[in-house]
Structures are given as C-alpha cells and as structure tokens.
Amino acid sequence: MVRLSYDLEFLNECRRNNVIPIFLQFNVANQMLLYSNAYKKCQQILLKEEISLKKNKIKYLSKLKENAYNELVNNFPPNVITIINEIISALQIREQRTKYFTHHKKLNGLILKRNNQQQQRQYYRYTFFNTNFSNDTSNTTDNNNNKKEKLVWNLSSRKLNKEEINILEKGLTYNRASKLNHSQVISNVEYLFHRSSGVQKQAIDYKKWDEEPDNILKKELRILEPKQLSFATDLKNATQKFFHQANTSLKIRRNKNLNEKNEENVLSKLSKDSSILITKPDKGRGVVVLDRNEYISKLETILSDTQADSETNKTVFKHSNM
Structure with a gap:
C-alpha cells in the first residue's frame, strides 16, 4: 500500500510538472514523431489511465487490507496486534524513505530530459522546414539512447533462444508466483x-x-x-x-x-x-551465463595464485627475521 501510494504521488507530480515517466515512453518508427504533439498527447492519455488504474488498485487493496486486519484482530490477542502494528510501521517508514529518494531522483532526471527534448524539438522543426534530416547528429544520438539495454550476457557455449533471453532479462530476483516458502x-x-x-x-x-x-x-x-x-x-x-x-x-x-x-x-x-x-x-x-567448467578452472587458478603468494610472503618474512 505504501509503495502504491508513493507511486501514485510520483505520477501526479509527473503530470503537474508536464513530464512523462520512462515506462510510458515508447518507440516509433519515424524519429520525427517523438517531437510531435500527437506523440505527446498519447503519452498524456497513458499517464492519465495509469493514474486511474493506480487509484482503483489502492481502493481494492485497502479493502483487502481492512478485512485481513479485522481477521487478525479476531484471531490474536491485543499485545500481538500491537507488535504486528509496530513491525508494519517500521517497514512502512523504511519503504517511505527509499521511495521518496528514488522518486525525487527520477523526477529531477525527467525534468532535465524534458528541457533537453524541448530544445531538440525546436531544432527538429528547423531541420524539417529545411529538409535536412540525413546529417543530423542529434538524431543518431537519440537512436542510441532509445536502444534496448543489454541485460543478458551469454559467455557460454550454449545458444540461448529468444524466449530464454526474454525470461532471463527479468532478472534472477524477479517475483514469480511459484511456491510458498x-x-x-x-x-x-x-x-x-x-x-x-x-x-x-x-x-x-x-x-x-x-x-x-x-x-x-x-x-x-x-x-x-x-x-x-x-x-x-x-x-x-x-x-x-x-x-x-x-x-x-x-x-x-x-x-x-x-x-x-x-x-x-x-x-x-x-x-x-x-x-x-x-x-x-x-x-x-x-x-x-557462463560455462561451469571454465568458471571452476578460473576459480582454481585464482585460488592457487593466492596460495602461492601467501607462501612466498611467509618465506620472505622468515628470511627477513633471520
């Protein structure tokens, strides 16, 4: 609930400052459309829809939270409820701190990016009327920025297919509803x-x-x-x-x-x-993704080198004492 409420506040701040979050920015085939009013309107519509979805989710989860809390009150004595409230409040304070700093950093970055895009929009309008698009250096840099970040490095001999790469791109700590611990x-x-x-x-x-x-x-x-x-x-x-x-x-x-x-x-x-x-x-x-045998052999060489260094240091120390 704390995370969702802070996310909603972040989205409202984005709308007030006339900036669009990164997850609502999408690529288009023609790079000139990135600086058009139609692209901006689409982003604003998506931002408005995201805010309404967040509000509905908060309402739904608040009802579930209230029902779960009432069930806890019915099943546990008051001293246990106070301890549970203390634990929940401590977790909420920790989450509030992290969310505040991350959202503040993101918002400042988005405002800076918006100012740069406004300058680029003016430049692209000038180049549009002069029909000089091919030698535009800023366009190439923008293409590089819009490239997808590489998240999976396959250094093994096994070939990974697209499905495996897409799943691994979510990360090793991605929360999947598999089993209950x-x-x-x-x-x-x-x-x-x-x-x-x-x-x-x-x-x-x-x-x-x-x-x-x-x-x-x-x-x-x-x-x-x-x-x-x-x-x-x-x-x-x-x-x-x-x-x-x-x-x-x-x-x-x-x-x-x-x-x-x-x-x-x-x-x-x-x-x-x-x-x-x-x-x-x-x-x-x-x-x-690494080859297991190669990884183990490299670790063994590193360990053998460290052991050799320690033995040489011991011998040098003995000779110096003599």
Whole structure:
C-alpha cells in the first residue's frame, strides 16, 4: 500500500510538472514523431489511465487490507496486534524513505530530459522546414539512447533462444508466483510467538531427535502456561488458515496466467543444465551465463595464485627475521 501510494504521488507530480515517466515512453518508427504533439498527447492519455488504474488498485487493496486486519484482530490477542502494528510501521517508514529518494531522483532526471527534448524539438522543426534530416547528429544520438539495454550476457557455449533471453532479462530476483516458502513462514511465526509470549527461544539438540525418534522422554520438552498454550493454538490455527488461503490463491493465479508456467519450465530446464552457470555480473544489473567448467578452472587458478603468494610472503618474512 505504501509503495502504491508513493507511486501514485510520483505520477501526479509527473503530470503537474508536464513530464512523462520512462515506462510510458515508447518507440516509433519515424524519429520525427517523438517531437510531435500527437506523440505527446498519447503519452498524456497513458499517464492519465495509469493514474486511474493506480487509484482503483489502492481502493481494492485497502479493502483487502481492512478485512485481513479485522481477521487478525479476531484471531490474536491485543499485545500481538500491537507488535504486528509496530513491525508494519517500521517497514512502512523504511519503504517511505527509499521511495521518496528514488522518486525525487527520477523526477529531477525527467525534468532535465524534458528541457533537453524541448530544445531538440525546436531544432527538429528547423531541420524539417529545411529538409535536412540525413546529417543530423542529434538524431543518431537519440537512436542510441532509445536502444534496448543489454541485460543478458551469454559467455557460454550454449545458444540461448529468444524466449530464454526474454525470461532471463527479468532478472534472477524477479517475483514469480511459484511456491510458498513454508519454512520462512514458520520461522516468522515462531519469531512472533517468542516475541509476544515472552518464552525464550532455546537451542534444540536435534541429534536426540534423530537418534531415538520414538523416545519422547529424551526429547527437549517445553512447559507452557495456559495463556501461552492458548496463544500457541490460536497462532497455529491462524497459520493453517494462511497456508490454505495462500495455496488456493497461488493455484488460481497459476491457472489464470499460463505464461508463468511456461517461464517456470524454461527456468527449470536452464537450472538442470549442468554445463552452464547463471549468475549476476560484478557491477550493474543483468544476468551472466557462463560455462561451469571454465568458471571452476578460473576459480582454481585464482585460488592457487593466492596460495602461492601467501607462501612466498611467509618465506620472505622468515628470511627477513633471520
């Protein structure tokens, strides 16, 4: 909700300053159309439509948020609700800071770009009436700016098709509705239980559980008070409800969006290919595809060089002490 509200505020600021966000700027075959009034009107219509869609989405999510919050209030005691509110407020403050600085930076960049485009628009009008388009250097630079940024570097021997490249361009951290991370949810629920109930989290010796799983006496048991026990049962029921609703929503989303299934299949095929290694670049964003054997051999040479350097440094240090 915080992210959407700040995005809506950013779009309104763009409309007030007469600038168009980058995601609403589209390419055309004739570069002269970029400086026409028709192109500008199309962008303004798209911006207006985007603002209305954001408003409708905020209304829809606010209703869902209200229903979810009421369900939490009905299932959890007040002290847990206060802790949840504190966590949510801390996350919202962090999100507000990041969004404020990023939107401020984007808006300044768009205003600067708008001023440059106004100068270029005047220049293109002059060249249009003089019919001198071929030797225009600014047109070539504008073409270079409108080129698609390269996000996938294939340095391996495997040839990637267009579909694989398009999916990898979304990045390794792209949020796909594939599976629910049960362990992460359970760890968060445990953290909430220990923080709200006052029960200290103890280190569990899992070897005892593995050696004799049927012998309950040797296991580490925890005695809870009646309030803590009732709170634990309420928390368990709420977690089971959450798992049920999350799994049903994921199934509905998978059935609706067939493209995500295809993306999962393509990514699973790439991950099963043992000859390649998919990783992030050292600088910037994107995806790099490498040959696994070549990557391992280079790492081994780097490690051997560092070990040799350390041994030479030791010998030099010994001779200097002698």
